[in-house]
Amino acid sequence: MTDMAWRRGCVDNIDLSANTEANELADLASDSVIVFDLTGNIRYWNPASETLYGWPAIGAVGRSIGDMSANTAVHITQWQSLMQEGAWEGHVDRRTLWGGRITASVRQTVRCSADGRPRDVVEYGRCAGKEPPLSSALDIDVHRLATASWEFDISGVRPLIEQIADLFSRGAMAELAQQPDWTDELLEGARIVDVNERAAHLVGAHVGRAGMIGQSASAFWPRVGRDVLAELIVAVATDHSRGIPRMRKLACDGVLRDPVVTAWRSEEGGRPDIVFVAVNGATDDDRSFWYLRASEERYRKLIHHLPTALLQVDASRMAPVFEKLKNTGVSDLNAYLDQHPELVEFMKNVVRITEANQRAVALFGGTAPADFITPVAFLFEASPQTPRRIMLARFEGKRNYTEIMKVRTFDGRLLDVQLSVTFPAPPERLDVTLFSLEDITERLRTERQLRQVETDFTHAARVSMLGEFATSIAHEINQPLSAIVTNGETSLRWLSRDNPNRAKVEQLTTRIVSSARHASDIVQRIRGMAAKHEPARVSLDLNDVIEEALLFVRHDIEAKSIHLSVRLASNLPVILADRVQLQQVIVNLLVNSIQAIAQGCRPVRKIDLATRVDGEGAVVFSIHDSGPGIPDENLDNIFDSFFTTKETGMGIGLAVCQSIILAHGGSIGASNCSDGGAQFRFSLPVPPKAD
Structure with missing residues (x-):
């Protein structure tokens, strides 16, 4: 069995707690199994x-493993690395009972309790033969032996x-120099054959070891040191x-401290296009590996x-x-994308x-998170313009982007979702972007139904109002009809004269x-008021709207001997x-x-109408009458639906007025004037001028 196969085949699943059954299983193992306290x-x-x-x-239980080490300084450094990283593997030199030395190939792992705190250390080991320790062969200190290992296929x-x-x-x-992109091209074509768990943790924690295998080297190798890796691959290949x-040596990449990269080809024949790479260095973080691992696990569970x-x-x-x-x-990325879609x-x-x-799996009707481990293209099949807007937001350095889009689920449903994208920002990991998707299909459907009800409600109010003004409408129409008859x-x-006056x-x-x-x-204005239509903003x-509205009430105003004052601001x-x-x-x-x-x-029977522009640039309409005013106890309720003080009133007129003005982004209010009567006013925003 090869050394790598042995490491993968160790008794990892034995729980060496202080119970007889577990100890008996470890007693039967053919490899050395040791448990240390911290x-x-x-x-x-x-x-x-x-x-x-x-x-x-x-004679061993109760002793310190440091007492058995042939090199105390090396042991202390190795143990510090283990406590920080949470795992360590390599060669150790230990003293035997008979005074000699033995080199053992070991793998040590810090085990944690359920709350993420370190509990103990388990070591699996076997004799490494008489060859010198790896630290001597590569002339690097044992502190760096917690290695991130890679295996690349460079045949492509x-x-x-x-x-x-x-x-x-x-x-x-x-x-x-005429091929400035050769480094990226080489790493894009080099495929990952295998990585160890440390490499997966350092740069591939978002997909894991299995997700890295088969991908290109450029997909996971940090931007720092890509030229070094490419040059080493060329050299050993x-x-x-x-x-x-x-x-x-590599520059510090924010992942490892003082990293060293080593590359070599297999000594075994028949694999000329396989390159092995090891990156050695301590995690560039003051927190220990087990702490980070526990934190990541809590983060994963929370998400x-x-x-x-x-996603x-x-x-x-x-x-x-x-x-x-x-x-x-x-x-201007937008203009660039027009030329390069x-x-x-x-x-x-x-x-x-x-x-x-889990919620994403349920939303899309999937079976497992693995259903999503693909490019994002499928997310935007029903909203093809969304990716472009996301790219613009990222290019402009925004931290978040939100829009409402449609998505097609795995089982064919079309959903409306609120998409929120959270982009990373330095010094955070630049490979992690979060997509949040909230299903708002039912909410939008309810809002559409509500708007339809409001439209029907408003239409009913208009028809009711026209009924009240049947006399005024008839009078307005009779005026031109009478003129037609008279002139005819x-x-x-x-x-009929003998000499008709043609002129x-x-x-x-x-x-x-x-x-x-x-x-x-x-007739057209009356039909427009009575017709049922979707609001169209122009x-x-x-x-002009005020002049047209007066058409419906002018006769009633005149019939009731009410003086109408109209003061309309010019250049509104x-x-x-x-x-x-x-x-x-x-x-x-x-x-x-x-x-x-x-x-x-x-x-005094009068109505004053006026328009103006307020200090914020909004257009204001006001109407002041000489009536008895609004009782103080009713001022806060007059815009409520079905609130009325009239014996025959329905209480929908002012409620409809408020809903219309609010829907236009304006405001409406009422008050009593010091000289008597009530005043109503509403304001409407002026749209910004186009550039």
Whole structure:
């Protein structure tokens, strides 16, 4: 069995707690199994350990493993690394009972309790033979033996490697400079065959070891040191003495402190395109590995059980793309994407979902989080423009982006979701982006139904109002009809003369046409008020809307001998509103004023209408009547639905007015004036001017 196979086949699942059954299982193991407390004192020593080191269990248990070390300083450094990293494997030199030395290949793991606190250390070991320790072979200290190991297949980039090696050998730096992207191309083509757990933890924790295998080296190797890795791969891939390792120091990448990368090819034949890489160094964090691991586990559990659908996304492949665009002077990504739409497709296929919680699985009708471990392209099939907007937000350095989009679930349903994207920011891990998805399908459906009810409610109020003004409407229509009749009869008399006055008849006919058009306009306005339609907001002059609204009430005002004062501000800014709805608001307010004056007993009967622009630039309409005013106890309730002080009132007029004004982004209020009567006013915002 090879050394790697042995490490994978150790009795990892034996729980060496202080119980007889577990100890008996470890007693039967053919490999050394030792349990230490956190200070290094031996708590368990199986028979295989007795055979390997010569110390009987009775003489070993209770001793410090440091006392058995052939090099105390090296042991202390190794133990510190173990306590920080949570795991360590490599070669150790220990003294035997008979005074000799033995080199053992061991793997040590810090075990934690349920609350994440370290509990003890388990060591599995076997004789490493007479070869010198790995620390001597590579001339590196034992502190760095907690190695992140990689195995790469470079067969796909062998031609590129040969080409670069030739340029290096000839010193053709000018030619090499013409291929500035060769490093990225090489690492993109180098495929990960295998990694150990430490490598997966350091750079692939979001997908795990299994998710890294088969991917390109560039997908996981940090941006720092990519050129070093590429140069080492070229060096060992073209070196005929395969077994000799090549070593280079790396700049600190925020993951490891003082890292050293070592590359070599297998000494075994038949695998010329396999390159092994080891990265040695302590975690660049003051917290120990077991602490970080426990923290990550708590984080995963929290995310996994949150009631909001969450997707963890690896967008690291886009960081160098954006960086390159900015370095080449691209500042307007939107314009750039107009010319290069293929970049959006690239993003959808290289940005990958790496983790999904339970709520996301349920939302999409999946069976397991593994269903999501794919590129993000499927998320945007029903909302193809969303990826572009996400890219713009990321390029502009925003921390969050939110929009409502549609998604197609795995079982074919089409959902409306609120998408929230949280981008990472330095010094956070740049490969972790969070997508939050909230299903708002039912909420939007309810809102649409509510808007429909409000529309029906408003329409009913308009129809009811028109019924109240049947007399006024008839009077307004009768005016042009009467003029038509009068002018028509006069035309007939002129035509019946022996010498018809053609000029006079033409004048009268023109008046008939004008009156007919006037009557038609009145009918159209009434039909518009009565018709059931979806609100359509257009640019309007509020003064024009007021003039049209007066059409419906002018006759009642005159019939009740009410003086109407209209003061409309000139050059009023246009507003964005629905004409018919604003007419309805103004007519309702006029009706209230007319009815209030009719119920009062004041000698002065007047209504003042006015428009102006307030200090905030909004357009304001106000109406002041000479009625008895609003009782103080009713001021806070007059806009409530079905609140009325009229015996025959329904209490919907002012409620409808308020809903319309609020829907337009404005405000409406009422008050009593010091000189008597009530005043109503509403304000509407002025839309910003287009650039």
